[in-house]
Amino acid sequence: MSHKDTLLSRAGTSLCTLLITGMVMTGSAFALTNDDCLGCHGDTSMTAEKDGKTISLYVDEATFKETVHAENGCVSCHVEAEVAGDEHPFPMTPVDCSSCHEEIGAIYAKSAHGVAMAKGDALAPQCKDCHSKHDILKPTDPRATTYPLNIPYTCGRCHQEGSAMTATHELNKHNITQNYSMSVHGKGLFESGLIVTAVCSSCHTAHDVQKASVPTSSVNRDNIIHTCNKCHVGIVDKFKKSVHSPLVTKTDKKLPVCIDCHTDHSIGQVHEKDFRLIIAKQCGNCHEHHSETYLETYHGRASMLKGGERTAKCSDCHGSHNIMPAQDPTSTINTANIVKTCSVCHPQANLSFTTYLTHATHNDKENYPYLFYTFWAMTGLLVGTFSFFGLHTILWVPRSLIERLKAMTKGH
Amino acid sequence: MSKTPTMYVERFSVFQRFIHLLIILSFLTLAITGMALKFAMEGWAAMIADWSGGFAVLGALHRFCAVITFFYFFLTMILLYTSWKDSGKSLFGFIFDPEGLVPNLTDLKEMIGTFKWFFGGKRPYYGRWIYWEKFDFMAVFWGIAVIGSSGLALWFPVQFSKYFPGYWLNIATIIHSDEALLAAGFIFTIHFYNTHLRPEKFPLDPVIFVGSISIDELKHERPREYDQLVASGELDKMSTRRAPTAWLARMATVFGIFVVTTGSILVVSIIITMFKYIQGGH
Numbered sequence: 001m002s003h004k005d006t007l008l009s010r011a012g013t014s015l016c017t018l019l020i021t022g023m024v025m026t027g028s029a030f031a032l033t034n035d036d037c038l039g040c041h042g043d044t045s046m047t048a049e050k051d052g053k054t055i056s057l058y059v060d061e062a063t064f065k066e067t068v069h070a071e072n073g074c075v076s077c078h079v080e081a082e083v084a085g086d087e088h089p090f091p092m093t094p095v096d097c098s099s100c101h102e103e104i105g106a107i108y109a110k111s112a113h114g115v116a117m118a119k120g121d122a123l124a125p126q127c128k129d130c131h132s133k134h135d136i137l138k139p140t141d142p143r144a145t146t147y148p149l150n151i152p153y154t155c156g157r158c159h160q161e162g163s164a165m166t167a168t169h170e171l172n173k174h175n176i177t178q179n180y181s182m183s184v185h186g187k188g189l190f191e192s193g194l195i196v197t198a199v200c201s202s203c204h205t206a207h208d209v210q211k212a213s214v215p216t217s218s219v220n221r222d223n224i225i226h227t228c229n230k231c232h233v234g235i236v237d238k239f240k241k242s243v244h245s246p247l248v249t250k251t252d253k254k255l256p257v258c259i260d261c262h263t264d265h266s267i268g269q270v271h272e273k274d275f276r277l278i279i280a281k282q283c284g285n286c287h288e289h290h291s292e293t294y295l296e297t298y299h300g301r302a303s304m305l306k307g308g309e310r311t312a313k314c315s316d317c318h319g320s321h322n323i324m325p326a327q328d329p330t331s332t333i334n335t336a337n338i339v340k341t342c343s344v345c346h347p348q349a350n351l352s353f354t355t356y357l358t359h360a361t362h363n364d365k366e367n368y369p370y371l372f373y374t375f376w377a378m379t380g381l382l383v384g385t386f387s388f389f390g391l392h393t394i395l396w397v398p399r400s401l402i403e404r405l406k407a408m409t410k411g412h
Numbered sequence: 413m414s415k416t417p418t419m420y421v422e423r424f425s426v427f428q429r430f431i432h433l434l435i436i437l438s439f440l441t442l443a444i445t446g447m448a449l450k451f452a453m454e455g456w457a458a459m460i461a462d463w464s465g466g467f468a469v470l471g472a473l474h475r476f477c478a479v480i481t482f483f484y485f486f487l488t489m490i491l492l493y494t495s496w497k498d499s500g501k502s503l504f505g506f507i508f509d510p511e512g513l514v515p516n517l518t519d520l521k522e523m524i525g526t527f528k529w530f531f532g533g534k535r536p537y538y539g540r541w542i543y544w545e546k547f548d549f550m551a552v553f554w555g556i557a558v559i560g561s562s563g564l565a566l567w568f569p570v571q572f573s574k575y576f577p578g579y580w581l582n583i584a585t586i587i588h589s590d591e592a593l594l595a596a597g598f599i600f601t602i603h604f605y606n607t608h609l610r611p612e613k614f615p616l617d618p619v620i621f622v623g624s625i626s627i628d629e630l631k632h633e634r635p636r637e638y639d640q641l642v643a644s645g646e647l648d649k650m651s652t653r654r655a656p657t658a659w660l661a662r663m664a665t666v667f668g669i670f671v672v673t674t675g676s677i678l679v680v681s682i683i684i685t686m687f688k689y690i691q692g693g694h
Contacts (some may be wrong), residue, residue: 295453298566298585304452307466348570355578356569362586374583378590385594389602392544395530396610404611 032082034061037074040086050091059134067136076100097127107207112214123158123165130154130206146206148195152180155200172212179266187269196231203227219264221257228258238321243328256286261320270320276309283314290314293359317341317358419651420624421641431487432620435552436671438480443596444678445470445477450589456681478563485556511540511640515550519543539636544606548599555595562588593682600679604672616672621664622656 038061040046046057064070075081077095081088098105108114108127116124130145137144145154156177158165166174180186180200188197203219204210210217218227229236240247244256261282262268268275280303284291294300294314302311315323317333324331332341335351342349360368362375424432448460448470461467496506507514523543525536541549562584565572569581608616619625627647631638641647656664 301452305461305467353573
């Protein structure tokens with residue numbers, strides 16, 4: 001067993017650099033230094049033909065020396081290049097990053113990207129597609145493809161609408177890059193320049209990217225609260241105590257998670273028009289009756305018109321993450337708190353005022369008999385009046401025509 | 413046409429015409445702004461809100477016109493008071509004047525006569541105010557009382573609920589909204605037809621804007637009033653050769669047709685929407 005082999009077996013995957021050092025120290029005949037490689041690959045004009053295309057084989061030494069792999073020898077990745085002669089086989093088998101990054105390699109292999117790769121999807125991304133080849137920098141380096149400000153561009157190369165990938169794959173979500181750019185997270189990134197805002201990998205993870213339908217996916221319904229909790233800790237704390245939390249409400253029915261109200265890529269600023277105008281619809285997905293009857297009242301009607309974002313929405317009265325049933329003393333609509341809740345918009349509101357029915361409907365005789373009977377009394381009045389005068393008018397038309405004709409013939 | 417020059421008599425004073433102008437402007441605005449809220453889920457309502465600048469603008473216009481409504485109601489009271497004083501009658505005698513605005517037995521007889529006339533009978537011997545005109549006038553009182561009081565409750569809900577239960581506001585909403593539907597629907601169909609759109613008058617009877625009508629027309633339209641004026645000798649005193657000035661007549665036509673058209677468009681939108689609901693089964 002050669003010295004090199006012994007070292008290899010001991011070193012383990014994370015200690016590749018030792019290999020080089022070992023080779024240099026023992027003065028092995030096979031030991032190739034980076035200088036040896038750069039003797040050819042340092043020439044900017046070096047090219048080769050691959051799959052009918054001319055590709056550059058130039059490696060910029062200065063750039064490489066700044067990368068995370070600066071201390072590595074070329075042959076630690078390009079293993080086949082370690083041959084005695086001037087020429088190594090061409091083309092070589094692709095670089096296998098998992099020979100060092102074993103754990104990540106295993107995660108990637110199970111991800112949507114890795115599975116697609118294994119199935120032979122030509123557009124499936126390999127390590128180099130996101131991380132680049134000889135320019136791999138730390139994610140904290142602003143020049144890195146994995147730096148937060150650059151991630152949407154890195155992912156967007158494939159996930160932008162109109163790309164070769166989106167054109168050939170069946171996807172559940174569309175226009176995700178545009179929607180993200182307009183979202184509160186995207187604005188945080190593009191407008192406010194925040195590197196702490198959520199980027200693609202914050203929610204989807206970097207290597208364990210899975211479709212939302214996969215139970216282990218970070219963006220699966222059952223895991224999304226945990227994913228959002230990575231940043232929105234205080235909100236999730238409140239939410240866990242609310243009526244919508246599975247810890248509080250034991251039910252077979254589907255309980256809402258973050259994305260049910262906030263949406264995903266297009267997530268908006270909650271105080272802004274776009275979000276306020278969809279609240280009744282979002283709540284209505286489960287609370288259909290309450291949403292519909294809300295829309296029959298002044299608050300609901302006005303919210304459908306321009307400027308309607310200003311009127312009271314579900315969350316203005318019921319709260320949002322802290323939402324509780326009315327009988328709970330902490331509920332914003334509990335008798336103990338409701339005057340205060342209404343007073344936000346109606347100063348000097350009193351308890352009698354709060355008996356206004358914010359989800360009233362005249363179609364419910366059981367619960368709102370006075371509304372039901374008022375409506376039908378008024379409808380009777382309308383039908384009666386219009387029936388009489390409608391008949392009066394219809395009968396008048398032919399007579400009036402005759403009178404007009406008479407007047408015309410008389411006039412001449 | 414007779415060879416003698418056309419003579420005119422005044423039917424509406426400047427003050428009366430001014431009140432009607434206030435009614436037109438405020439009523440049309442109230443109807444448009446209110447119906448946009450009532451039918452907010454319809455495209456045409458969204459269009460009204462977009463054009464005006466939003467529901468807050470609609471609300472402000474609606475309340476402003478409500479104030480005008482209370483103002484013209486007050487002016488009408490002054491008008492009635494001065495008419496009473498000028499008539500030299502007792503209050504009871506003024507209110508129940510057979511030729512006054514309060515409906516009476518003659519109106520019932522005329523109404524039956526009118527239906528007979530529709531089927532070929534003789535045209536009734538109409539006086540100064542015909543029953544459908546009296547209905548319009550009384551409806552304004554009924555309408556203002558009902559829509560005005562419920563509207564005030566909705567305008568000042570917190571103050572209202574100090575004296576009444578808060579859920580009465582829900583009842584007030586139904587009453588206000590449906591009574592308004594009745595009022596707008598009635599004015600924009602029945603009143604428009606009775607007064608302007610029926611073939612005898614089409615497209616417009618300008619008398620409410622210009623004030624005077626020809627004696628020929630008075631004699632034909634309201635024979636009882638004409639005969640009364642002749643009998644009392646007042647016709648000679650009242651009649652004048654002065655026709656309404658050309659610019660006034662033109663203004664009346666342009667404005668009147670604009671208003672009738674606007675109201676008609678609104679009522680057609682409402683009718684289409686109502687049919688959609690009835691078909692959809694609420």
